[in-house]
Each structure stands twice: as structure tokens, then as C-alpha cells.
Amino acid sequence: KLPIEIGRWFNIPRENRICKLCTCNEIGDEFHYLFKCTDVYISNSRVRCLPKYFITNPNVVKFEKLFNVTNINQLTNICKLLDTIFERVSSLG
Numbered sequence: 546k547l548p549i550e551i552g553r554w555f556n557i558p559r560e561n562r563i564c565k566l567c568t569c570n571e572i573g574d575e576f577h578y579l580f581k582c583t584d585v586y587i588s589n590s591r592v593r594c595l596p597k598y599f600i601t602n603p604n605v606v607k608f609e610k611l612f613n614v615t616n617i618n619q620l621t622n623i624c625k626l627l628d629t630i631f632e633r634v635s636s637l638g
């Protein structure tokens with residue numbers, strides 16, 4: 546349901562697959578929603594669910610580390626954030 550993916554289905558140029566939940570004018574991909582999107586629900590959930598390390602100056606290295614977390618509590622919290630992202634992105638229809 547992310548703009549980066551839906552845009553692919555409809556042949557929308559990559560640079561036009563923008564997040565419609567915030568005013569960042571960034572491509573709506575996994576990195577944007579996990580780390581950058583300023584949608585109030587997503588950013589509140591991010592602060593609640595991710596360790597500060599991941600929120601401060603996010604980059605590709607941290608993105609990869611997030612996908613390799615094995616701690617069950619951290620995984621549970623990441624799932625909560627993903628749930629919020631899914632809900633918010635789905636709300637756009």
C-alpha cells in the first residue's frame with residue numbers, strides 16, 4: 546500500500562510517488578515511513594516504539610540494523626509501529 550509500490554502498479558514515475566500523509570514531499574517508501582514521515586500518528590508511534598538510536602539521524606546502516614533486530618521486545622514494538630504505518634497509509638484508500 547506504500548506510494549512507492551502503488552505508483553509502480555500505475556506506472557507513475559518514481560519521483561512522483563510522494564507520501565500524502567505529511568508535507569515532506571518525499572517518496573513514500575519504507576525508509577520514509579519508518580524514519581522520516583511527520584504524520585502525527587506515525588511519528589508518535591515511532592517515538593513510543595523505536596529506541597532513540599534509530600530515531601536520531603536515521604541512515605541506511607540503521608535501516609538495515611532495524612531489519613536484523615532479534616530481541617523479542619524490540620520486535621514487538623517494531624510491529625506496533627508497522628501496524629500504525631499500515632493503518633495510516635491504508636486510510637488514504
Ligand SMILES: [Zn+2]
Nearest residue numbers: 564567582583
Ligand atoms: Zn510522510
